[in-house]
Amino acid sequence: MKLGRLKKLLCCLTACAFLFTGCSASDANKPNDNNAQQEKQDKIVVGIPQDFDSLDPHLSNATGTQEVMFNVFTGLVSPSSNGEIISEIAESYTTNQDMTTYTFKLRKNVKFHDGSDLTASDVKYSLDRVCGKTEDQKEPLSSAYANVIDNVIAEDDYTVKINLTSTDASFLSKMTLAIIPENSGATQAEKPIGAGPYKFISYTPGMSLTLEKNDDYYIEGQPKIQNAEFKIYSDMNAAVFALSNGEINYMNMTEDYISQISTDKFIIETYPMNTVQLLGLNNDFEPFKDIRVRQALNYAIDKDTIINMLSKGAKKLGTNFSPVMPYYYQDGLEDYYKYDIEKARQLLNEAGYSDLKFTCKVASEYKLNTEAAQIIQQQLLEVGVDMQIETIDWGTWLEDVYTNRNHEATVIGFTGKLDPDGILKRYVSDYRKNFINFKNNDYDNLINKAAVEVNNDKRAEYYKQAETILAEEASSVYIMDPSYQFVIDNRLEGYVFYPINFIDLRTLQFK
């Protein structure tokens, strides 16, 4: 009997615990019932690995934020899926002879999410704001705009004239800048308002961003899905579990995680990323001052092995440019230094560095780069080069390697841009971000000439020549444009890929 009372107490407590668990779980099977299924068709859930840096489009800088917020904001122009720049809010544009004045004619049926019409004064406000010329923003937010734009004139409600300080061949690509309603700068970070296909509903930091279809979007019939949620998964294992459970419809992932996803419910897609992963060599580091040493490292690294091990289907590179932008890409440089251990040894001996030792700093946050560094380390051992890997955090990398150039070598991947200027200017001698200290007058001339060249074919030719110099000079070891891999619900169709980070929800729909 004594035993009975205590047992009863324990049983009661255990039952309570299970009842509590059981009750709360009673409707957890939602994704399987019909209503939930219907709800799913109207809603897409996209998994993203990082939180947003700012919802204000003019203050945000992170690629991860922009690839989502392209759905909320639109610019005068936008990228097309093949990397061209196409009109968006601007119906058309004209320029003067030397391309120092652009006149944009705006579409008349574009409305912001707050219901107001998008007019020339909003465009003027947005551009003036990034240049630091508005009442609410007195400091420039971007030198890329502030240094280039002289003034912006709203000629009438639907005509905007932009005068530049000098010719800037990459100017048009800058007009992807988000247009926001006049005087709305102060509230954009908390309640972003744009004219994009989706309007902002809510944001819970660290958790999710919810969007809803903009019924007034100027392209009829788009977007197709009513609701969108971007869920943040800081733990990739959790994301894999959520995908396996059908809680996410779309997410981009790296090779090692993607292999865990069942292909019953998902399609795995692979596209080039327009990114350049390289072993950056500090050209001011004594052994790397000798071109033979740089060339030797180029011969000693087997890029195909790295690609096969880390990112199947990636594009092999020979220069700081990906073939995903074919118009500006110089073919054939990817095998300029074909894998050849003997040649590498010979060059190192000639240069007097047969026992070369150096340190490679890698940001620990980027697994693809740390793993590439490990493979490179093994490959270099074969030619007697001892490469030590030093992992540092991203903030330290930016400060130490990128800003102060205090490194011997590094492995890094740079996200591509819409215009080649931003990609290739990186190695101009006096450029602030020339972190490998590459110096070549011919290269500088070509990039500077291309920046003001109004003839596009000529401009492309300059860039191709510049890419050839980067390869010939073995400025660094350019490895690959890694694959952008993602899993997408096999009930979804209409996915469009872009050579910049952009998760375009406009054309997606459930079958």
Added chain:
Amino acid sequence: MLKRILYSLLTLLLVSLIIFTIFQCIPGDPILSKLGEEYDPTLEAVLREEFGLDKPVVERYFSWINGLLHFDMGKSIKYNLPVNKLILDRLPNTLGLTIMSFVFVILIGIPLGIFIAKYNKSNSNRGVVFNILTQLGIAIPSFFFAMILIIIFCIKLKIFEVSAFRPISQGFGVFIKGLVLPSIAISVSAISITIRYVRNSVVEQLSSDYVLSAKNKGVKENRILFKHVLRNSMIPIVTILGMLFVNIITGSIVVEAVFSIPGIGSLLTAAIKSKDLPLTQGICVYISFVVVFVFLILDILYRIIDPRIRVKE
């Protein structure tokens, strides 16, 4: 009591100073971290000024302390939002998780500990099994247990969603539902520790003289257990429960990430990663405050359980 509060304030001040100093020493720049490799020098300057990073270190520290006295913990560099708001937004999530885990610890740990003590006083075979089980419970990392729970209850049995968490604003029911698995994952080691402590404490009391004399006088066993033994066993148990409460709070840092719960733990991880000093400091002050508060509550509980402490004072 006043002395204790003063000590607590001093602890908070020390914590803030240590964290501030550590952040000054470790390499890396919060603004550069925020802006990434395509950072623009103009925007960098604007942000540096906005967050006061252009000012000397000492000035920044005192301005932060001054803000703290006015309940203003500054603005997060990463999120560009007030630290207070970020913490308050996430507080219900972490508090919910902590309280629920603690409820599991009390509801399961204490009764099981008593049960084992009562029927397994000596180290018999059954005792060995309990020992192994509780040892396993203590040893298993919470994130690993979390994954096992996800595989069983979400993937195989489909009872829960993996990212089942919903903020309390969406309803209390769904909020609680989202916390069930994470709470179990966090509390399993605390439950195991509690069982061990309760069992040992009760067994120790059961073999003391006053129990023997009560038995000899013919007092019923259950009456001895619940009326006398438990009360005397409670002091060490309450101490360990206080420690476990703090453990649960810190344990949430990992488990929140696995279950994608936007709580204080995941906020702290994000803040440290991006070198967001105002946010990191704010969260550390908050955690220190909770720890100090929990120990204050413990003090009060001691006095209730054992009147002798009151008498001594």
